[in-house]
Amino acid sequence: MVLGTYKEAFSARSTDKAIQKVSQDGGIVTALLSYALEEKIIEGAVVAGPTDEMFKPEPLVALTSDEIISAAGTKYTFSPNVWALKVAVRQYGLEKVGTVAIPCQLMGIRKMQSYPFSTRFLADKIKLVVGIFCMENFPYASLETFIKEKLHSSLDLTLKMDIGKGKFWAYTDEENLSLPLKETHGYEQAGCNICKDYTAELADVSTGSVGSPDGWSTVLPRTGSGNSLFAKAVEAGLIETKPIADVKPGLGLLEKLSDGKKSKAADEIKKRVEIGLPVPF
């Protein structure tokens, strides 16, 4: 199962113009969390909120749709959302929490739910985890290097970053700068090279751009609760869908990339084991 278990695959996007304007692709994460908040399925969500520094996120315990929307758009560096789950349950007093997580964070969340050491009364309060496809994640200094040193631009001028079509993109008001992905290699977190999960296989609903046309996202509802939430959001008209079979490039590309990450990671794990390095799995 190269994409993990999932109920059905869709190509989808948020129908809300306000979300479309700020979202990375189809705005699925923002739409789902906002919908869950409005329907009181969650009382708040831990998201990668904005800070004073461009593209440097910080966990934000969002209690309103506006706050969730403020966190829209992909930041290619980490936001330690898992850390803030406890704050959300404790000082924020949330009894039903949603969050967005990349695969490694999801592994942490699911493991924490199985073995709740130092997270008493937290595991049962996580009601929704939206997972995002992730090939790798960069330290902030790596992003600075790409934008400043390799693309000779500045983070302040950058409106949006993206990865697609084999390139790392930085959009400014005036131009679309790009960098071949192979130039970014070596700048990712070392842990990404042994991660076998591309499609956030442990999420309630996974989503990401790969497989769908521009402005749309591929969505894989995985759990019963994730599936029913997605179905309700579609029924409520907040998300529109197309069968994944009808869109280009479709699931084939997603499977190819997921498979590639798994086999590359397996090779790297083998290499690390051979030279006596510890690997977590």
Add this chain to the structure above:
Amino acid sequence: MSEKIVISPTSRQEGHAELVMEVDDEGIVTKGRYFSITPVRGLEKMVTGKAPETAPVLCQRICGVCPVPHTLASTEAVDDSLDVDLPKAAKLLRELTLSASNLNSHAIHHFLIAADIVPENLFATAVNSVGEIRKNAQYVVDMVAGEGIHPSDVRIGGMARNISELARRKLYSRLKALVPKVNAHVDLILDLVEQKGFPKGLGVVNQPLFASANIYGDRDFFDLDRFTEVLPESWYDDPEVGKRACTTIPLLDGVNVEAGPRARAAKFRGFTEKGVIAQHVSRAYEMKTYLSRAIEILDELDTSANTLADVDLRGTNKLGVGAIEAPRGLDVHMAQVVDGKVGFYSALVPTTWNIPTMGPATEGFHHEWGAHVIRAYDPCLSCATHVMVVDDEDKSVVKDEMVKI
């Protein structure tokens, strides 16, 4: 002909202690001696030489019954040594944490004495009531201080963060809903204590009241000049007891004192009764005091206010005092921060103060009431132990060699 009755260990309390009673022919106690046989913790030694932030983290682990008061006393001692001015919101959040924690702790005591006072047909009612109160009280500590048992968010300089407005409203409504339950619980306990038929005058002592404040604690009350500490060998007139006792005997103005709910009630709430019944009654009433204070704090708390002051951890060499009214009495921690490290640390904890008073309180009544007198103080011994058993063979404490704390 006098006989010796020994209860070892005394039961349904935290830690290990022994009650030795000399009785006359009728079984009436003529001399009572109560002492701790719990091994030393030595936390004070562990924190010496460490960074000041370490002190509360380690000292809260003295015991799982009073982790919150120990956290607060330890933090306040370091705050005082560093001359920190706490933000108002932090003070309120700390007091809220303590009020909820003490409410929970008093409920636990009712569980411990349930076997003494609750008839079988009411047992489930009483225990469920304890559980309900504890669940709600601990929920408050969880939310405000990060963790119910070993709170992570009480910090040098205040509290790690304020609670959200949503959390404030939730806690407020939960505690409001708890009011009738606590009232019913208190009525139940008062009834049961009355029905138990404790003899009039049981456990009455006339020692000075050692209470610093109605609820939170006041460091100005603790005057180091009036305080002395003697070793058990010179306090207990039975050499065998003196040899085995594991606590020092703290004295105020040269005499032993009474600390705890009754002492607080007598000093701050006009309560005049004494003895075992009075202790149970004042402890039960105090639950209402804590709950209403917690609700009051939630009402006035500004959830957008700053909760953490700027702190210079290098220290001023001042001997800081943290004085917190724990469930069982005043918990005093002292800390001196020198060059960014803890140079001196000492904890004078509630039950230590009560230990020399508890034994004599059993006198004048049949020895069968002895254990009831002890339990009325709700003793908790693991944090109280500060003398080390050196000889494992005969469990003796090396003479005059208490752990220098």
